[in-house]
Amino acid sequence: MMGLWMLLLLHLHLGNAPWTEGVEEGGGLHVVCVSLPAPSNVSISSFNMEHTLSFLPGPETPSNTHFTVEILKQLHLRKNLWRSVAGCSELTAGQTCNLTRAFKDPLNQYRARVQAFTPIQKSNWTVSGRFQPLSDTVLGPPDVSVSGCGNCLLLQLRVPTTRGLQQHQQLKDLYRQLVLHVQRTRDGARFRLTLPYKEENVITYLQPGVEYCVTVSVTSLFNSNSVASKPYCAFTSPPQARSSLYVVFGLLAAFCALGFLLIGLVVYSGQMSLELLKRRLPRTLSYFLIQGQNGGSGPPGP
Numbered sequence: 001m002m003g004l005w006m007l008l009l010l011h012l013h014l015g016n017a018p019w020t021e022g023v024e025e026g027g028g029l030h031v032v033c034v035s036l037p038a039p040s041n042v043s044i045s046s047f048n049m050e051h052t053l054s055f056l057p058g059p060e061t062p063s064n065t066h067f068t069v070e071i072l073k074q075l076h077l078r079k080n081l082w083r084s085v086a087g088c089s090e091l092t093a094g095q096t097c098n099l100t101r102a103f104k105d106p107l108n109q110y111r112a113r114v115q116a117f118t119p120i121q122k123s124n125w126t127v128s129g130r131f132q133p134l135s136d137t138v139l140g141p142p143d144v145s146v147s148g149c150g151n152c153l154l155l156q157l158r159v160p161t162t163r164g165l166q167q168h169q170q171l172k173d174l175y176r177q178l179v180l181h182v183q184r185t186r187d188g189a190r191f192r193l194t195l196p197y198k199e200e201n202v203i204t205y206l207q208p209g210v211e212y213c214v215t216v217s218v219t220s221l222f223n224s225n226s227v228a229s230k231p232y233c234a235f236t237s238p239p240q241a242r243s244s245l246y247v248v249f250g251l252l253a254a255f256c257a258l259g260f261l262l263i264g265l266v267v268y269s270g271q272m273s274l275e276l277l278k279r280r281l282p283r284t285l286s287y288f289l290i291q292g293q294n295g296g297s298g299p300p301g302p
């Protein structure tokens, strides 16, 4: 860890080296035909260790203009050696440059610069701010799943799938600390937890059978630019208990429906069944039934 700090301090110290020298040198090289407006708003954005450079064409840039990108690695042995970036030597206005591969050393400090050109003209270079992958990237949230475990919540996390394998590994190394915001849905009562990053975490001492929502973000030692996940909600009680409750309610509803159906059938067939009974039941029984309905009067059948 001490080694890392030293390296970082060294970076910061060298950061004060005269960058402008390189810029002027570059400008001097191309001074012959500088006449295009220089690009503006050259900036580097980075999410989950994927780095992207964007820029705007200068005012009144002709439409046939192309743009080229170069980078400078600060701890390079040969100072102020700008290198072109593969795939970014002939961009058009509105295109961005993928610097993920070019900025592959997370601890190093880099700069990028953009120049406009046409077949006969060039612009001055416009240089970006200083960029260090490790500390300037924005850390997205991990993939989250939450489930209940009684009076606790089980939180399972995975490093998000990035497009590149190398960035995935770098992210894994960056994921050091978890910041959890836990909120009880019923009344909004909330608390915050910081834990060392692990794939499986248990949030304990919660109320059983109650819904909580958790948002997750990660930070690392040198980087606190993080984006929190959306809230993931779950009841503390185990999921099986909840589903069996649904089964009970379902059965109850089914029985009720069946009961109503039976009652309906009985009421509906009330009058008709009397006729049928007269025909089908043994004489004596139908006699008693008729007796009952007529209030006991009338002679017995033959």
Ligand SMILES: *[C@@H]1O[C@H](CO)[C@@H](O)[C@H](O)[C@H]1NC(C)=O
Pocket: 024, 027, 034, 035, 036, 037, 038, 123, 124
């Ligand atoms: C290019 O830069 C030089 C000095 O670095 C400056 O004098 C000149 O005006 C610039 N040209 C344009 C087109 O901005």
Ligand SMILES: *[C@@H]1O[C@H](CO)[C@@H](O)[C@H](O)[C@H]1NC(C)=O
Pocket: 040, 041, 056
């Ligand atoms: C470009 O940069 C200027 C100043 O640096 C800022 O005012 C402007 O909003 C930026 N434009 C865009 C599109 O970001």
Ligand SMILES: *[C@@H]1O[C@H](CO)[C@@H](O)[C@H](O)[C@H]1NC(C)=O
Pocket: 050, 098, 099, 100, 101, 163, 164, 165
């Ligand atoms: C940028 O380049 C990296 C490494 O080659 C790649 O994994 C990633 O998908 C690229 N990003 C975009 C937006 O093309």
